[in-house]
Amino acid sequence: MPFRRPRFVHGKILRNTGSGIFYRMEVAIPEPLSFVPGQFAMVSGWPGNDPLLPRPLAIFRSGGTRGKGTVEFVYKVVGRGTALLSGLHGGDPLALTLPLGHGFEFPGEDRSWWLVGGGVGFSTVFPAAAALDAQRSDFEIFLGARTRDQLPPGDWIPGGAIPGRVHLCTDDGTAGFFGSVTAALRERLDRWKPSGKGRLAILACGPREMLKTVAEAALPLDVRVQVSLESHMACGFGVCWGCVTEVREGGKAVYRRVCKEGPVFDAREVVW
Ligand SMILES: Cc1cc2nc3c(=O)[nH]c(=O)nc-3n(C[C@H](O)[C@H](O)[C@H](O)COP(=O)(O)OP(=O)(O)OC[C@H]3O[C@@H](n4cnc5c(N)ncnc54)[C@H](O)[C@@H]3O)c2cc1C
Structure with a gap:
């Protein structure tokens, strides 16, 4: 069963590539994730503790099968945290807490x-x-x-x-x-x-x-x-x-x- 309650997980970056001004980062996580569009993750992975706090990124996509999950983010570099994220490579570790927050609702009417x-x-x-x-x-x-x-x-x-x-x-x-x-x-x-x-x-x-x-x-x-x-x-x-x-x-x-x-x-x- 994919997890849907917030968890702290250790991920591993699969790819982190730039396209124009946006970066798209795919991360392997221990289990598949189920999320509601609009929910987000708190993400950190840079070496050291500056900046101290993780950064929120919307969950763009998730995938995977039992025992193996993936999650994707799209971000723009605006400051120190996102600049450090953009410098990470495939194989680098990433710390994530997800899925967080209250996402969009899709009422039938x-x-x-x-x-x-x-x-x-x-x-x-x-x-x-x-x-x-x-x-x-x-x-x-x-x-x-x-x-x-x-x-x-x-x-x-x-x-x-x-x-x-x-x-x-x-x-x-x-x-x-x-x-x-x-x-x-x-x-x-x-x-x-x-x-x-x-x-x-x-x-x-x-x-x-x-x-x-x-x-x-x-x-x-x-x-x-x-x-x-x-x-x-x-x-x-x-x-x-x-x-x-x-x-x-x-x-x-x-x-x-x-x-x-x-x-x-x-x-x-x-x-x-
Ligand atoms: C729920 C949520 C989901 C988000 N999803 C995405 C996403 O999918 N992709 C993405 O690129 N960004 C997203 N953001 C914004 C992202 O979190 C910030 O751009 C990031 O935290 C900036 O960190 P930094 O260290 O690079 O910049 P900082 O050095 O912290 O700040 C650089 C500049 O950006 C401004 N800034 C920083 N954070 C925010 C913020 N949260 N709101 C408004 N202005 C801010 C600062 O005032 C400053 O001017 C999301 C924010 C929230 C709250």
């Missing part, structure tokens, strides 16, 4: 799904696309980047070969829609006609400002929106309360841990 990824946020929404594909649900993907080179490679995009399914957006117009992913989403929402078939749901991950704009555009149309929030986190499993965000529950503002109650939240509850 939502039949059309739009997945929105800003920047490296695609690493969180692509697993959701794979899950929707497996259950033969209808989905479209909106990907936003500053420029063409900051979009994920085409062969990473689930369903990318199907016309009309993937909306690429670049701020400088070098690929796809000329403008922000939220502008493209607003245009698509303008053309969207609720059908008797079921509700539209949006799953989004990216910069907070992008998520806020997605929520503002879609919530008034009674579209269900789930957002995966990013926050600095120290432990990753709910102990330190270092990653809290303000949400509204039953009319009351409360703090919830991004690592434990999140990272996926109902956009109606987030205090933007």
Whole structure:
């Protein structure tokens, strides 16, 4: 049985290769892993204890058979931890705690799904696309980047070969829609006609400002929106309360841990 409860495991890197500005890292772990799209791992593997804390990365894919598992991550180098990760090679050890957090929900009454990824946020929404594909649900993907080179490679995009399914957006117009992913989403929402078939749901991950704009555009149309929030986190499993965000529950503002109650939240509850 694949494990689905959080565990600390010693992994071994199988490959860690760069493609454009993104790295894709596959790691062998002792047992196969079952995860919900949106869940993540706390990862460290660099020699020494600087930086001290592991870094959160969304689980991109998992595989394997009994007694042997694999897990994959996609990441962008933004600072010291991710720079050190990018310098690791096949055969190097990696320490992982996974799967962590509360992932996306896929209620049966939502039949059309739009997945929105800003920047490296695609690493969180692509697993959701794979899950929707497996259950033969209808989905479209909106990907936003500053420029063409900051979009994920085409062969990473689930369903990318199907016309009309993937909306690429670049701020400088070098690929796809000329403008922000939220502008493209607003245009698509303008053309969207609720059908008797079921509700539209949006799953989004990216910069907070992008998520806020997605929520503002879609919530008034009674579209269900789930957002995966990013926050600095120290432990990753709910102990330190270092990653809290303000949400509204039953009319009351409360703090919830991004690592434990999140990272996926109902956009109606987030205090933007
Ligand atoms: C649940 C979750 C899932 C994530 N999944 C992925 C993923 O799949 N791929 C990926 O590339 N990144 C992902 N991230 C972001 C990733 O964790 C950070 O980029 C990483 O921790 C940066 O570490 P660093 O040591 O390289 O940078 P640092 O030196 O710690 O920071 C460099 C810069 O990045 C900013 N930064 C660092 N961490 C965060 C954060 N969590 N949120 C916002 N800004 C931050 C810092 O403020 C600073 O400006 C995820 C974050 C969370 C919370």
